[in-house]
Amino acid sequence: MARTGSALLAGCLIALALCGGARAATAAGDGPTAGYSASALYNQANADARAGKPGLAVLNYERALLLAPTDTDIRANLAFVRTSLSLPAESESWFGRLVRVASPDTLAWTALAGLLAAGVSLLAGRRYPSRRFALRSVAALGIAAILLTLCNAVTAWPSLHKAVVIAHGTAAHVAPAGNAATLFSVPEAETVAMGAEHQGFVLVQARDGRTGWVPLADLAPVLPNS
Amino acid sequence: MTAYRCPRIRIVAAVALVGIFAVWGAVAEPTVAERIDPTEITLGEIARLTITIEGGNSSPVTPPVVPGLEFIAIGQSQQIQSINGVTSSSLSVTYQVIAQEAGIFTIPSLAHSSQPLVLRVNPSSNAPGGAAPGNNPRTANLPPPAAGAQSSGTRVTPENSAFIRLRVSKNELYVGESLPVEIQVGMREGVVASMNGLPSLNGDAFTLSKLSAHPDRTEEQIDGKPFTVLTWHSILSAVKPGQLSLTMQSPLTVRMRAQLRTPGGAMDDFFNDPFFQNYFGAATEREITVASAPTTFSVLALPAEGRPGNFSGAVGTFQVSSELSGVKTVAGDPLTLRVHVTGAGNFDRINDVMLTDIDHWKTYQSTSSFKASDDIGFRGEKTFEQPVIAADAGTQTLPGLTFSYFDPKTRRYESAKTEPLSVAVSPAPAGNAVASMSQPAPSDGATAPGPQPGLRADHAESGSTASTLRPLYLQPRFLALPGGLLCALGGAWLWLRRADRRARSTLDSSKRAAPETTEALVGRMQAASAAGDAAVFFDSARSALQRSLAARWHVQPDQITLADVEARLGGESDVRRVFALADETKYSGRSIETGELKRWQQIVLRQLSGAAA
Helix, strand or coil, X not given: CXXXXXXXXXXXXXXXXXXXXXXHHHHHXXXXXXXXXXXXXXXXXXXXXXXXXXXXXXXXXXXXXXXXXCCHHXXXXXXXXXXXXXXXXXXXXXXXXXXXXXXXXXXXXXXXXXXXXXXXXXXXXXXXXXXXXXXXXXXXXXXXXXXXXXXXXXXXXXXXXXXXXXXXXXXXXXXXXXXXCEEEEECCCCEEEEEEEECCEEEEECCCCCEEEEEHHHEEECCCCC | CHHHCCHHHHHHHHHHHHHHHHHHXXXXXXXXXXXXXXXXXXXXXXXXXXXXXXXXXXXXXXXXXXXXXXXEEEEEEEEEEEECCEEEEEEEEEEEEEEXXXXXXXXXXXXXXXXXXXXXEECCCCCCCCCCCCCCHHHHHCXXXXXXXXXXXXXXXXXXXXXXXXXXXXXXXXXCCCEEEEEEEEECXXXXXXXXXXXXXECCCEEECCCCCCCEEEEEEECCEEEEEEEEEEEEEECCCEXXXXXXXXXXXXXXXXXXXXXXXXXXXXXXXXXXXXXXXXXXXXXXXXXXXXXEEEEECCCCCCCCCCCCCCEEEEEEEEEECCCEEECCCEEEEEEEEEEEECHHHCCCCCCCCCCCEEECCCEEEEEECCCCCCXXXXXXXXXXXXXXXXXEEECCCEEEEEECCCCEEXXXXXXXXXXXXXXXXXXCCCCCCCCCCCCCCCCCCCCCCCCCCCCCCCCCCECCCCCHHHCHHHHHHHHHHHHHXXXXXXXXXXXXXXXXXXXXXXXXXXXXXXXHHHHHHHHHHHHCCHHHHHHHHHHHHHHHHHHHHCCCHHHCCHHHHHHHHCCCCHHHHHHHXXXXXXXXXXXXXXXXXXXXXXXHHXXXXXXXX
16 A cells, blocks of 8 residues: 555656656747747737738737737737727637636646646545545546646637738639639738648638638738748 | 652752842842941940841841951841832841950941941050950940940850850959849740740859849841840859859750751752751751850958948948938837838848837837849848837937948948937827827828827736747647656556556455365365374365465465464464374374364364354
């Protein structure tokens, strides 16, 4: 019995050390100079908006939201820019708001801790039946953290494949060619879902469901290509 | 193949055509008019020779051959008119006349009856004895470096089908310097079937920018043969210093004709003419690559001495100016700072000339655009735009910007500076620390629009940054962690499960084996007692007691010996005596009466029942 408890404790300590080491490595890899920060993106978006570049403003607001989804200033300014351009405001479901309780990075670490807690609790429950209730409660909390992160990932997934129109009045064509027939026009700062690419054109889907081919140069993906 | 089916008929037809042309030419004697303008030039200047032939046939005009003069065809026009059924034609060819040396030159007339033309070439004042370097008269044709184009020699293919040549304004340049060049591909009409690609550079020490979209088309005669010359403009730059050479090449498809007559005949020129061969020759097409003669450059490294700290590699001649979108503004309202860099050179190396961190101002990322004033991007204007916001009220000044470049003409680094810009900044209205969203900043110097409610204020920038916008839980580097953790937990679960199973199986087997063996042993013991077999009786009794004690002591039955029993139960116990009698009856053959065996049977059964209880 004592040997099993010691093994579980050692396993937890090793796992925590691995997490800590990986987090330190992640932080070291990011470097102090290069990179994105929500506040810098937000300030840049404000500057773009003031300079009359709504496409770039919306793009930078969307990018800032990836890092700080709970920031109310970003959402307010994004909504203001959209409204000032007579674009429909982005609606968010209650489920989306529910799972957007923290930044994706925080949720990622929470899910990892939840996985560790749930796993260790379930293992310990085999050895300590008398404390089964407490251990199962801890496991349930860990599983809840994992599910929360998974839901957050599901709701964030479409945002990672969105793009913002950064050119004035981009035409969506019926085929990936500049001389193809125009289906509809996509206003600047509108967000579209990106699909297939072909010879400098991207198949996009507007928020009203219409699809068409738009020049790649007129779009900027919310998640930059690395 | 079909071309050789009736050679006689074709030869007869050709001779008939020649006869017709000869008779027509004899009847219509052409008149030739020649003119040179001006008749006196300075070495390095260009004269223009115009030859006009009226009447007669339109046979090709060949330029005169004069030692010391070079004739370059720059234009040809033909006019045909019919008046009252009488048809007349005139052909006019214009040449540039370039003198190689000073002197008086006599240009013979094509019409031998006319007076020859005379051209006087005076020596150059700054370069006596010859053309000054960089002042070659051919420069007149080369666009940006109009003074000083030099050309590698024209190397025509052996079959006189095509040539390619590179024309440059100078042969000495610096690393990174943009040098406008002309690439000329001459193709003989009727011989070159197609051009299979654009001219390309052959030399890894140079780069060639995109060729001009539409080549210029001219006609030129070389050794009396007409060539159609396509001229592209581009920019050449060297990537490393040294004495470096390059060639140009272009893929072509030429039509090769089998000669109808053996060489040396009087009609060779006629039969080998592309026009004639197109119709009467046997056609075979062949792909060739025409290459130019090597052009050697002296490429100099940019000097390290005097290099400014903000030098970014710009080489050329530039001017810089700046402007602000307004002279008055409100604290927190954006203005646009524009910096214009004009001139000629490698504009792609001009970057990062804008402001970074200055007091009382907030600066943002700048954007740039380039507007070329020629078709190769050598001359033009690059404009940088940067949003700036005055943080404090009062008269604020944006400092002048300094832009450094290397000027190959002066051979030294130059710094261009803009003037400081002052702005009157009025305080922002209360409760509106940072101005609202505004329309694009006007560029006509008007005041920036006033504050409007809307945008929330900027954030103080934190030091934490992320290397990517991709959420952490979607990064493979992070996903390795839960993966490893799951493996570790799975391994721990398997280990625990295996240990549990092993312990349970040991317990079950011992529990399961003990009653069965004891019952069997007791039966054997009772049978041996009835038969009076003491050895079997005590052996069975000992085994039964071992099973019973093993379950109690959590050891294997075989591990329980007489010494263990003596140590645990004492030397006077009945169990110890059973173990001792078992050895004694087994090895010494001692016999014990049946009544005694019955008594020991009761003792053993009592011990077994006590252990079970």
